[in-house]
Amino acid sequence: MKSRSVLLAATLLMVAGGLTGAAAERPNVLFIAVDDLRPELGCYGAEHIQSPRIDQLARQGTVFLRAYCQQAVCSPSRTSLMTGLRPDSTKVYDLNTHFRTHVPDVVTLGQHFKQQGYFCTSMGKIYHGGFDDRPTWSEPARRPSAGAGYVTEANQQLIARRRRDAQQRGLKGQALSRASRGTATEMADVPDNAYTDGAVAELGVETLRELSGREQPFFLAVGFLKPHLPFNAPRRYWDLYDAQAIPLAANPFPPHGVTPFSLTTSGEIRVYEGIPAQGDIPPDMARQLKHAYYACVSFTDANVGKLLDELDRLRLAENTIVVLWGDHGWKLGEHGAWCKHSNFENDANAPLIIRSPGQRAPGGKTRALVEFVDIYPTLCDLARLPKPEHLEGTSAAPLLDDPDRTWKPAAFSQYPRGKIMGYSMKTDRYRYTAWKDTPTGAVMARELYDHQTDPAENTNLAGQPEHQQLVARLHVQLDAGWKAGQLPPR
Numbered sequence: 001m002k003s004r005s006v007l008l009a010a011t012l013l014m015v016a017g018g019l020t021g022a023a024a025e026r027p028n029v030l031f032i033a034v035d036d037l038r039p040e041l042g043c044y045g046a047e048h049i050q051s052p053r054i055d056q057l058a059r060q061g062t063v064f065l066r067a068y069c070q071q072a073v074c075s076p077s078r079t080s081l082m083t084g085l086r087p088d089s090t091k092v093y094d095l096n097t098h099f100r101t102h103v104p105d106v107v108t109l110g111q112h113f114k115q116q117g118y119f120c121t122s123m124g125k126i127y128h129g130g131f132d133d134r135p136t137w138s139e140p141a142r143r144p145s146a147g148a149g150y151v152t153e154a155n156q157q158l159i160a161r162r163r164r165d166a167q168q169r170g171l172k173g174q175a176l177s178r179a180s181r182g183t184a185t186e187m188a189d190v191p192d193n194a195y196t197d198g199a200v201a202e203l204g205v206e207t208l209r210e211l212s213g214r215e216q217p218f219f220l221a222v223g224f225l226k227p228h229l230p231f232n233a234p235r236r237y238w239d240l241y242d243a244q245a246i247p248l249a250a251n252p253f254p255p256h257g258v259t260p261f262s263l264t265t266s267g268e269i270r271v272y273e274g275i276p277a278q279g280d281i282p283p284d285m286a287r288q289l290k291h292a293y294y295a296c297v298s299f300t301d302a303n304v305g306k307l308l309d310e311l312d313r314l315r316l317a318e319n320t321i322v323v324l325w326g327d328h329g330w331k332l333g334e335h336g337a338w339c340k341h342s343n344f345e346n347d348a349n350a351p352l353i354i355r356s357p358g359q360r361a362p363g364g365k366t367r368a369l370v371e372f373v374d375i376y377p378t379l380c381d382l383a384r385l386p387k388p389e390h391l392e393g394t395s396a397a398p399l400l401d402d403p404d405r406t407w408k409p410a411a412f413s414q415y416p417r418g419k420i421m422g423y424s425m426k427t428d429r430y431r432y433t434a435w436k437d438t439p440t441g442a443v444m445a446r447e448l449y450d451h452q453t454d455p456a457e458n459t460n461l462a463g464q465p466e467h468q469q470l471v472a473r474l475h476v477q478l479d480a481g482w483k484a485g486q487l488p489p490r
Contacts, residue, residue: 079127373392
């Protein structure tokens with residue numbers, strides 16, 4: 001283990017802006033990814049959510065209230081974060097394309113840290129699904145020896161039966177997988193490590209102990225699956241909530257003036273046993289799903305806490321950057337929809353919390369507009385590493401010292417609908433989206449939501465005559481692209 005005296009020496013070398021250059025020990029990085037976590041946490045003002053460990057991290061670091069993913073689905077979002085490139089640069093818009101198909105030589109976040117002398121390792125979900133990236137890491141991804149997605153015998157039998165029936169119908173590949181799901185929720189009276197995420201947390205703790213004995217600084221990436229479907233968690237986390245007190249979505253209807261491209265069919269959740277194949281999800285079922293989602297959030301919170309406790313026990317916390325992010329938002333019945341896969345605020349806005357040694361304003365909350373492509377350059381600055389030239393984001397490191405400073409005027413997201421691409425821009429007050437025909441660039445539909453008067457995005461103003469001048473101005477800004485979102489000249 002790194003000696004306490006070494007860490008004390010590093011602490012003494014801190015200056016107002018953080019650790020000084022080569023004389024100070026380089027900080028470690030604990031990089032925590034959470035799947036499908038919307039910013040509905042205590043530290044984001046959701047007092048009904050039990051998230052004490054993430055809230056504790058927030059009190060020690062900086063909460064980014066308005067952080068936005070580049071595309072609200074797992075692989076494109078994670079790819080943009082790990083490469084520092086937007087989806088139009090990586091050409092990753094779906095779950096089946098690996099970024100090295102189109103940008104084979106890009107240096108990823110972990111790869112860059114590795115090239116700068118860090119030992120980089122991962123476990124759990126960092127890239128999407130079966131996609132990993134060997135150049136990113138110093139070793140192959142670590143895998144827990146225990147843990148499962150479903151633990152009840154009833155669900156295991158159900159999955160076996162549904163899979164057998166699907167195979168008899170000749171289904172293969174993704175179609176077979178979708179037809180072989182169990183229930184959308186599971187509650188079991190089991191220890192945390194019976195489920196995959198609990199086992200990943202234990203492996204993370206073990207890995208921290210091992211890494212603390214290395215001379216190299218480390219970049220440890222830990223990816224938790226929950227609250228991704230199915231919403232399965234130990235009973236103790238369900239018991240934190242009164243199911244009957246959980247309110248349903250306040251706007252279970254499409255926005256007035258919705259475009260043909262705005263909404264989805266919530267197909268991701270409909271493959272689970274008992275979920276209606278189409279139409280509205282009944283209120284009792286919707287409340288159960290929200291209860292299960294909240295339980296999974298608290299389950300993940302506890303697993304995050306185990307990692308933070310071990311950092312403290314090993315006396316590494318004062319020299320470790322911790323970044324926690326959810327890969328995109330999620331709908332829980334808003335607009336009559338579930339899951340992600342759209343450009344709405346519910347989908348694009350995601351949690352981001354960073355704690356860094358030496359930051360001047362711990363416990364701060366910033367309303368600055370930041371994007372997931374900003375995380376790569378931010379971590380480079382916080383670790384005092386050079387930034388690769390290919391990065392398309394802006395370092396948000398200054399916001400850790402001054403959360404209220406003037407920042408860039410827009411954040412950009414996108415989502416495809418076949419050959420139609422929805423380009424969406426979040427400004428301080430508005431969300432403007434243009435749905436463009438990819439081959440021709442022709443605008444097929446527009447959306448405009450005024451977050452000052454309509455934060456839930458229930459009325460599309462784009463077609464109203466009195467807003468045409470505003471639409472034209474925002475469209476020019478959108479077409480200027482992400483470069484218009486950079487910091488203003490000083």
